[in-house]
Amino acid sequence: MSSLDKETVRRIAHLSRINVSEEGLSELAGDLTRILDFVEELQEVDVEGCEPLTSVADLTLPLRKDEVTDGNIQQKVLSNAPMTDAGCFVVPKVVE
C-alpha cells in the first residue's frame, strides 16, 4: 500500500505548479493515497512479455510536407493573452 506523505504532495504540487495551502496538502495526501490504493490492484496483473500500449491507433506517424502553411497571425496568437507588449507575451521577470 502506498501512502503519500505531505512532503511528497508538496513536491508533486510544485511539479504541477499548483499552489496548495498547508491544510490542503493534508487533504490532498488523503485523497491521493485513496486513489493510489484504488489503482494498487494492477500490481497483481501478470504482464510478463507484454509491451506497453501507448496508442490504440493501428497506424504509424503520418508525415507532412515541408511547406510554410501557417504563421503570420500575430494578432490571433496574442488576442487572448492577459498581458502583451510590443508583439510579445509579458510575464514576471525571469531570472536565469
Next chain:
Amino acid sequence: MTDLTKLTLAEARDGLAKGDYTSVELTEAHLKSMDAHRNLNAYITETPEKAIEMAKASDAKRAKGEAGKMEGLPIAVKDLFCTEGVQTTAASHILEGFKPEYESTVTSKLFDNGAVMLGKANLDEFAMGSSNTSSYYGNVINPWKDKTGKDLVPGGSSGGSAAAVAANMALAATGTDTGGSIRQPASYCGIVGMKPTYGRCSRWGIVAFASSLDQAGPMTKTVRDAAIMLGSMAGHDAKDSTSAPMAVPDFEAALSGDIRGMKIGIPKEYRVDGMPEEISKLWDEGVAMLRDAGAEVVDVTLPHTKYALGTYYIVAPAEASSNLARYDGLRYGQRVMDEGDSLDDMYMKSRAAGFGKEVQRRIMIGTYVLSAGYYDAYYNKALKVRRRIYEDFATAFGTVDAILAPTAPSAAFAIGENEGDPVKMYLNDVFTVPASLAGLPGLSLPTGLSSEGLPLGLQLIGKPFDEETVLRVGGVLESAANFTAKPAGQEG
C-alpha cells in the same frame, strides 16, 4: 403546429426538406425551450444571435438547393470544442473569457453540413467527472426526477449535452468520451450516445483531456439520429496525427433492422458483485430482445475487465497532467499575479485559482505516476495492462460481432451523492472504461426504467471502425425496447 423541439433529428431533417418549417422556426423553438429550462444549467454560453444568423443562412442555402446533411438542424456543442469567436471554457475558470481564433474540425464539419449552434453545453471541468458537478459554471440538473423529486445528476462529463437533448433544448448535441463521458450521461438522461472508434473523429480543436482516449461523438434522441450526426462529424483530418485515414461509411444505411445470424457476446466479467438487480434484469431483457430478433447470443470472456478502472485512473490523469500544463496564465485564460510575483508564483497562483478540486487531484495523481521512481510501477504498468484489456477484446471479437453490456451500474443519483470520495465517483465508469481503453466504438441507448422511474441504458461495443454493426444492432434493440418514457414536462 407540433412542438418542433420534440422532433428527432431525422424528423426535423425530413420536415425541413419538405418545407414544413424553416430552420429559423426550428431554431427559435429551441431557443425558447432553452429559456424555459435555464434552471437545468445545461448551457454555459447560449448563442441565440449566432443561432438565428446561422439558421437564416441555412434557410438561404436550402433555397439555393445546397442543403447539407445536417442542414438547418439546431444542436448544442459541448463546451470542450473550440468554437471561433465564441467563448470556450472546458467548464473551467482558467479558460473563462477565452475566445478561440479557430473552429474545431468536428464543429467545422457539422457547420459545413448545415448544423446550427444553439450554444456551448456545460460539462465537468476539463471533462473530468461522471456527474457534471465539477463545472466552474455550476451543476447541471438532470431533467428526470426520481420519486422524491430531488435534483439528480445528468452524468458526466457531457452532462450539459445530455440534459439539453433530454429536455428538448437541442435536437442533438456533440459530446466527447474519454472513459464514458458520452455513454454514461446518455444512460442517465435517457438518450442515445455514441463514442466512435478512436481515430474516427478528429481531435483537432477539442480541449484535450487524455489524448489517447478522447473521442468526439453524437448525443441524440434516437439511434438513427446518432448515425446521421456521426456521419457529419467523422472523417480523416490531416491535422490530427491519430486520425484514421478511412472513408466515412453511410452510417444511416447500416440501420437495416436485420441482425439475424449475428453473434452477440455477453461478457461474464461485467456481471460484477453487487450489481443492482434492476441493472441485471435490464441486461437480461436486452439479451432476450436480440435473441428474439434472430441474433445468436454467446458468452465471451474479458478477463482483465476488473483492472480497467485502475488502468484508466492512471493513464488518463497522466496524460491530463501534461495536457493541462499549457494552462499557465501566460498566453490565454485567467492569470493571477500580484506585485513582485515571480514567474513560478504566477503559475502556481493562476493554476490554483483556475483549476477546481477534481482537476487538481487528477493533475497531481498524473504527475505522481509519471515521476521518477514511479513511472514503471504505475504508468508503464498501466500501459501493459491496457494492452491486456485490448487483447481481451480482440480475442472476443474473433468470435462475436458486437458485445452487449450495461452502460452504468446505476441510474442517475442525487447531486451531492458520491462526492467527498473521489474513488466512489470513479466507479460509475466501470462499464464504459474498458471500451475506451481499447479504443472501440460504444453506443448507449435507453432500454428501460429503474424502480425510481429513471432511465437505464444498455451499451453495445463493436470492433474497431465497425460502427455500422453497432448502430445496426442498436437500431434493432431500440425498436424492441420501445423506450418512450420522457422526463416530466417533455412527454409526447
Next chain:
Amino acid sequence: MTYVIEGSTGPWEIVVGLEVHCQVVSNSKLFSGASTTFGNEANSNVSLVDAAMPGMLPVINEECVRQAVKTGLGLKAKINKESVFSRKNYFYADLPQGYQISQFDKPIVGKGTIILDMPDGSTKSVGIERLHLEQDAGKSMHDQDPKYSHIDLNRSGVALMEIVSDPDIRSPEEAGAYLTKLRAIVRYLGTCDGNMNEGSMRCDANVSVRRPGEPFGTRCEIKNVNSIRFVMQAIEIEAKRQVEVIEGGGEIIQQTRLFDQRLGETRAMRSKEMAHDYRYFPDPDLLPLVFDDAFVSEIEKTLPELPDEKKARFMRENGLSAYDAGVLVAEKEKADYYEVVAKGRDGKLAANWVITNLFGALNKAEVGIADSPVSAENLGKLIDLISNDTISGRIAKDVFEIMIETGGDPEKIVEEKGLKQITDTGAIESAIDEVIAANPDKVQEIRDGKEKMLGWFVGQVMKGTGGKANPGMVNKLLRDKILG
C-alpha cells in the same frame, strides 16, 4: 599527448561529453507549418500549434525526419527505423505547451562515430551516443522592462537535432576538434548551417575530473555555450574549478552551470536549483515514427562526399599530409576552393599556397573563404606562373600580396609590373660577373672548399636582378663560373 591538470595533489584527467543542439535546415517547423526564418517580427512565425492553444495538435514535418536520418548517416550511425516522440514536462515561460516534444528512450539515430582531426595531424575517434529530434523553445527577453520579461515564440517549435557524444573527450582541444568536425559534417550535409553565434548550433558540455585510470567523477553540465572557443575555455575553467574543490576537501555537486565569458568563470544556474523531474512519457498525440529501408537508401543516395572521405582522397590522390588534408576539408568551402586551385596542377604546391599563403592572409584580415579577394582561378594561375618559370617563388609572394590587395589577375600584375623572371643566360651571367668581380676574396673561399658561400652569391645576384633572375639558373651558372 595526454592533457592533464596538475593539481596540488597530483595530475587530474578531464572527462567531457558534449550535447550539441543543431537547428535543422527546413522551411517549416517540426510540428507546425509556421516558417523557420530568423529575425522576423516577434510572434509572427507562430502558428496556433506553436502557441499551444487548447486542442492544437502536432503533425511532423517529413523533411526534418529526412535531415535527421541524413545526419545520422553522416555520423556513420545506426538509423532506428522505429522511433518514438516523448514529452519532456517542465514549466518555463518560453515553453508554451508546458512540455517539449523530444525523443527519450527511442531516438531516431543510435550509436555513431566522429573522427577528430587534431592539430598535430593525429586523429581520435569519439563515440556518438545518439541523435534525436526535438522542438526548440521560444525566446525570453529580459532587458525590455525592469519588472517583466517578454516572450517571443518565433523559434518555438523549430526542429533541433540533439547530438550526444560519449564521454570520450579528454581535453579542451579535443572538444574544439569535435565541434569543428561536427559542424563540418552538418554543413557538408546541409542539415544545419552550424552558425554558433546565431544560435543555430549550441553546445552543452558535461565536465568531470578524475585521477587517471579511476572511475568517472561527478559531472557538471555547462549550458548553452555559443562558440567553439568559449566551449574550450569553459571546459578548462570548469575542470580547474572542480580540481580545486576536490583538492580543497570539497565534493562536486551534480548541477547545471552557466559560463560567464566576461568573468571567465562558471556558476550554478539559479533557475535550475529546484530539482527537475521531467516525467518523460510517449506523446499520445503522436504515433511511432516508422520508415523502411527504402526511405533510408533514398537519403543515402543524396549524401555528399564527407570530410573524412575527402581528406582520404586528398591524401591519396594529391599526396597531401594528413594535417594539410585535414585543414582543407575542415570547411566545405575551403575544400572546394582547394580543388579548383589544385585541378590539373601540383596538388601539394596548391595545398601550400592555399593553406600557408591564402589562409594566412585571410586569417590576418579576418575574412572567410567565401569573401576571399583572391579567387581560386587566380590563385591557380599564379601557381602556373611559378610552374612554367614565368616568375620565381619569391616574386610570386609579392604578386600574391598585390592580389590580396586588389583581387587582380596575376598574369596582368606580372605583365604590368614587369616581374617576369629573367631566364636570359647572358643577362644573368653579366649580373654574376659583377658580383664575382666585386668579391674576389669570397670567390677564393669557395674555391678553398667553403661551398656554403655559394648561397651568399646567389642572394647577391638575385638582389642585383630585383629578384627576377631564375634562381635555378643563377645557381648553376655561379657554380660553373666559380668552381667550373
